[in-house]
Amino acid sequence: MPAQPPTGEPAPADGSLPATALTGLGSRPFGVYVHVPFCATRCGYCDFNTYTADELGSSAGFDSWLEGLRAELELGAEVLSEGPAPAAETVFVGGGTPSLLGPERLGSVVGAIRDTFGLAAGAEVTTESNPESTSPEFFERIRTSGFTRVSLGMQSAAEHVLRVLERTHTPGRAVAAAREARAAGFEHVNLDLIYGTPGEREQDLEASLDAVLEAGVDHVSAYSLIVEDGTAMARKVRRGELPMPDEDVLADRYELLDAKLGEAGLHWYEVSNWASDADAECRHNLGYWQGGDWWGAGPGAHSHVGGVRWWNLKHPARYAAALAEGRSPAQAREVLTAEDQRIERVMLELRVRSGLALDALDEDGLRSAEQAAADGLLVPEALAGGRCVLTDRGRLLADAVVQDLLG
Numbered sequence: 001m002p003a004q005p006p007t008g009e010p011a012p013a014d015g016s017l018p019a020t021a022l023t024g025l026g027s028r029p030f031g032v033y034v035h036v037p038f039c040a041t042r043c044g045y046c047d048f049n050t051y052t053a054d055e056l057g058s059s060a061g062f063d064s065w066l067e068g069l070r071a072e073l074e075l076g077a078e079v080l081s082e083g084p085a086p087a088a089e090t091v092f093v094g095g096g097t098p099s100l101l102g103p104e105r106l107g108s109v110v111g112a113i114r115d116t117f118g119l120a121a122g123a124e125v126t127t128e129s130n131p132e133s134t135s136p137e138f139f140e141r142i143r144t145s146g147f148t149r150v151s152l153g154m155q156s157a158a159e160h161v162l163r164v165l166e167r168t169h170t171p172g173r174a175v176a177a178a179r180e181a182r183a184a185g186f187e188h189v190n191l192d193l194i195y196g197t198p199g200e201r202e203q204d205l206e207a208s209l210d211a212v213l214e215a216g217v218d219h220v221s222a223y224s225l226i227v228e229d230g231t232a233m234a235r236k237v238r239r240g241e242l243p244m245p246d247e248d249v250l251a252d253r254y255e256l257l258d259a260k261l262g263e264a265g266l267h268w269y270e271v272s273n274w275a276s277d278a279d280a281e282c283r284h285n286l287g288y289w290q291g292g293d294w295w296g297a298g299p300g301a302h303s304h305v306g307g308v309r310w311w312n313l314k315h316p317a318r319y320a321a322a323l324a325e326g327r328s329p330a331q332a333r334e335v336l337t338a339e340d341q342r343i344e345r346v347m348l349e350l351r352v353r354s355g356l357a358l359d360a361l362d363e364d365g366l367r368s369a370e371q372a373a374a375d376g377l378l379v380p381e382a383l384a385g386g387r388c389v390l391t392d393r394g395r396l397l398a399d400a401v402v403q404d405l406l407g
Contacts, residue, residue, distance in 0.1 A: 008332030011310050015079045015328035018335065021306030022083030029287040031090035032076075032113050034069065035298030036098040037316050038062065040133070044166035044236070045194075047228035049300035049314050050096045060316035062101055068320035069297055070112045072312075072329055076295045077116040080305070086293075087118035090284035091125040099129035103138050107145030114146070117295070124148055124188075124283045131177040132169040139177075139184035149282070150181045151190040151221070157211040158204040161197045164242070166232065178215040188280055190219040195253040196245040197225050205253055209260045218280035220266055221273050222257050224250045251396050258392070271351045271395050289348045299329075307336045347402050355382055355389035361405060368404040377401050 039050045051060075077085065091113055098106060106127060113119065126149040127142065139150070154174035155167055162171065174191060181189045191212050195205055212220055225245050227234050236242045258268060266274040270289060275281045287294060296303040300314040310333030313319045322329045336344070342360055349356040361369060369388050372378040377394035378401070394401055 008310070008334045011328060011330035011333040013327045015075050015330060017079060017082075017305060017308055019082075021308040021335075022080070023306060025080065025083035025293065025306060026086040029089055029283075029290070029292030030086040031092065031284045031287045031292060031294040032073075032088045032117060033284075033294055033296040033298075033301060033303075034091070034093045034098075034109055034113075035296065035301040035312075036093060036095035036101060037065070037299045038095065038100050039097045040100065040130075041166070041168055042232070043168075044164075044232035045225060045228070047231050048096065051316065056316065060320060062105060064320045065298070065316055066101075066105055066108060068316075068323040068329070069109065070116075071323040072297045073112050073116040073295075075323075075328060076297065080117075080295070085117070087120040087123075088113055089120045089123055090287060091119070091123065092284040093127040095128060097130045097133060098127045099133040099138065103141035103145065106142050106147070110146040119146070126151055126282070126284060128153065129177070130169060131173040134177045134180065136180045136184065139181045139186065143184050143186060148186070149188040149190070150186050151192065151219075151282075152177050152181070154191045154208070154212070155194045156197065156200065156204065157208040158200065161200050161204055164197050164199055165194065172211075175211050175215040178217050182216065188219060189215075189217045190221060190282070191215060191217050193220065193222040193257075194225050195222060195257065196250045198242045198245065200253075202253070202256065205256060206260070209257065213260075213264050218266075218276040219274070219282065220261055222254075223272050224254070254396060255392075258395075268395070269353045271390070271398050286352070289352050291345060291349075303330075307341055309334050309336065343406060346405055350388060350390065350402055350405070351398060353389070355379075355387040356405075358383075358386050358388065361388075362407075364407045365405045368407070372401055372404060 037050050039052055042050065042052055093106065093109055110125060125147045127147055128151045131152055152174050155165055156162055157171050159171050178189050178191060193208055227237050227244060233242065237244055261274045266276055268274050269281050273282065293305045294303060299316045299319040300312055302309065302311045310330045312329045313322060313331045319329045345360050346356060358366065369378060369383060373380045373383045376391055377397060379389040379391055382389035390398060390401065
């Protein structure tokens with residue numbers, strides 16, 4: 001089962017926000033995230049809020065989801081109109097498997113956002129896609145409907161690794177899909193990798209990286225495998241059928257990734273993300289990492305505006321029913337204190353190459369930063385200039401550095 005959200009406090013039925021949350025709206029990056037909860041099959045490692053057709057039965061489908069989404073976007077635009085409502089600078093359609101919707105429904109998603117929040121000039125509009133549910137025509141049609149960026153789930157080029165992950169696409173299809181996207185006019189194409197899967201060898205990751213570079217993409221995301229509680233993979237690990245990923249192996253794999261991508265001209269701008277230049281960086285995700293606002297629409301989606309975070313009902317049928325009754329689909333929310341926001345700022349901004357300004361640290365944190373620099377985890381020159389920036393070794397130990405800076 002997908003991970004459970006925090007408890008929080010009751011969210012208003014009309015979706016309203018405190019006046020303090022609307023202060024400064026428009027001065028921070030603003031994006032819209034759309035969660036598509038549908039998948040053809042459930043991968044063994046996945047704990048996202050996703051459902052197969054068999055799991056949903058007749059209780060929910062594409063069209064009821066889209067109807068609910070339109071209603072939520074209308075609600076969001078009305079709520080934010082209490083402040084200087086910003087147009088969306090970025091849109092990210094994630095999941096799940098958004099490409100299962102097909103190009104027409106995906107185009108309707110962009111149209112609904114344009115009709116409610118509006119799209120800023122030069123907006124970045126991304127959709128995730130499973131390579132198996134794409135085609136040259138798919139990419140051509142979504143490009144015409146307003147998408148500017150595509151993110152493809154590749155995970156690995158090794159067939160035996162994909163089997164362990166229970167991925168349904170065939171090796172080579174992700175590279176072919178990336179080429180099709182570029183041929184359709186997409187300048188910005190991302191491929192996602194997972195490293196550290198049980199049974200993955202160093203040469204398997206090298207082959208995956210060779211395939212990524214052959215595809216000619218300008219962005220790569222790479223994440224170490226995490227065995228999440230409640231997943232099929234976690235049950236296999238518990239039964240002894242699969243080993244837990246080894247931390248030392250994960251560190252070696254990360255160093256291999258970083259070196260090979262760097263040699264090819266893709267440089268890290270966030271601990272798990274590499275891009276060919278600033279234009280190729282994912283502006284939507286940078287909004288998350290650098291304190292922006294976003295409205296998360298769809299079942300289980302999370303939102304954040306002005307220090308208020310809320311999350312939607314997870315099941316598509318309950319989500320659609322709430323909106324059909326004229327209620328906000330928000331399940332609960334939390335109002336972050338100044339200290340909560342400072343902690344999150346340290347946790348997120350430190351992960352980005354531009355680093356964290358020292359004004360986010362208290363006296364103990366400043367002392368810890370000096371020690372981290374002495375230990376080779378923060379760049380001394382950057383620290384002297386007023387920012388905490390992770391070294392190559394610091395990236396491997398980023399979570400530990402955060403803990404030290406927060407005391």
